[in-house]
Amino acid sequence: MYPSTDDLLRIRDHEPVDAKVRAVVDAEPSLQAEVERLRAMRNALRALPAFEPPPGVWDRIAEIPETRPGSSWRRPLRGAIAATVAALAILFLMRAPQSPDTLLPSTTVAEVPTQDASNRLTRRLVTPTYASLVAESARLERQLSQIGYRPRLINAGTATTVTGLEDQIALIDAQLMYSRVDGLQPNQAEALLRTRVDLMNALLKVRYAHAQRSGF
Amino acid sequence: MGAQVPQVDTAVVAAARRGDRVAHARLYQLCSPMVYTLARRMLVSPAMAEDVLQETFVEVIRKVDTYRGDAGFGFWVRRIAVNKCLMQLRSSWSSRRVDMELTDAVCPRTDAAQAERQIALERALAELPETSRAVVWLHDVEGYTHKEIGQMMGRTTSFSKSQLARAHERLRGLLSGECPEDENQVCTPALTTC
Numbered sequence: 438m439y440p441s442t443d444d445l446l447r448i449r450d451h452e453p454v455d456a457k458v459r460a461v462v463d464a465e466p467s468l469q470a471e472v473e474r475l476r477a478m479r480n481a482l483r484a485l486p487a488f489e490p491p492p493g494v495w496d497r498i499a500e501i502p503e504t505r506p507g508s509s510w511r512r513p514l515r516g517a518i519a520a521t522v523a524a525l526a527i528l529f530l531m532r533a534p535q536s537p538d539t540l541l542p543s544t545t546v547a548e549v550p551t552q553d554a555s556n557r558l559t560r561r562l563v564t565p566t567y568a569s570l571v572a573e574s575a576r577l578e579r580q581l582s583q584i585g586y587r588p589r590l591i592n593a594g595t596a597t598t599v600t601g602l603e604d605q606i607a608l609i610d611a612q613l614m615y616s617r618v619d620g621l622q623p624n625q626a627e628a629l630l631r632t633r634v635d636l637m638n639a640l641l642k643v644r645y646a647h648a649q650r651s652g653f
Numbered sequence: 654m655g656a657q658v659p660q661v662d663t664a665v666v667a668a669a670r671r672g673d674r675v676a677h678a679r680l681y682q683l684c685s686p687m688v689y690t691l692a693r694r695m696l697v698s699p700a701m702a703e704d705v706l707q708e709t710f711v712e713v714i715r716k717v718d719t720y721r722g723d724a725g726f727g728f729w730v731r732r733i734a735v736n737k738c739l740m741q742l743r744s745s746w747s748s749r750r751v752d753m754e755l756t757d758a759v760c761p762r763t764d765a766a767q768a769e770r771q772i773a774l775e776r777a778l779a780e781l782p783e784t785s786r787a788v789v790w791l792h793d794v795e796g797y798t799h800k801e802i803g804q805m806m807g808r809t810t811s812f813s814k815s816q817l818a819r820a821h822e823r824l825r826g827l828l829s830g831e832c833p834e835d836e837n838q839v840c841t842p843a844l845t846t847c
Binding site for chain 1: 656674677678681682685686687688689690693694699702703706707710711714715742743770771774775778782783784785789790793794806807808809811812814815816817818819821822823824825826
């Protein structure tokens, strides 16, 4: 079992790691050096200098009515919220006398007033196909992480291909990450995830081929 | 050294809750370097970081009375800033290129070699895909757990872990230079010579 970058990061961060992986790392100086390198990278990131905030920002903030003391902006907002809650409560009470068997199937979840909109949307996105694509994507991620950390020597073509694939995956991840707020339709989310699985497959093949050439 | 999470006196927070303008200004003075540095590291763009700085403090002042005191005030402000950064990433994911202005960091650099290494690291960090950059910064520098990062990004813990591993692999490539396996191949673009 050859350690992946994820395994080496777990060791760096003192997180639990498979005993076999730990034994391999303990026996291999180059892997210990890699853990040290990851530790040094973290320290170097932490040592990067701070930025001085640009001048004038506080003056602008202080001018915004919402930040002024005694600002009355909250009162109408609170009134509007209270009115909305009251209206929803009335609607809910009007529906309450209905017995469950008189409700239409389509009125089960979507019309409960306390239901959180984003949760509804998330559930809407999670179709059986979407769930299976998520599982496949996770399986490919696991396989990829088992290849072992990338050696320093890599040819230009391979590096470009790997970088290109990773960039495309990252772009899809960004779109999926905000799918709840962007109002993505289930078929759009599925299409994105399917593309992600295809890209992950391609990335896995490239990394396998390179690992075999490099003797990993 | 990067911006630390500041210690904020409870009396300042209490005064800010009462709407004291001097206390608001003091909160800004204490916390703005942390917020702006976080935003610059996550977003790279100075303009986007400035937007985050402003939006964060508008929210801090608006919601200071909801601060429950179960974590340090600086950590509460940082969490708001992280959410603003993630919102910025969402709104900008399609507009790729950002200009890198890496010369206005304020920490004194003691020697030329160290300065060179830091600039190389800043550039490498800026070259990462934005999700990977956000994860590596939040985990390795800000100290968020993978679970917390997954939750903030609306993804899973394993997503955060794989992004971190990928970010480190990419950083290694960018900082060491990708070298050809044979003499007929060219070096890939790197921050140092092969």
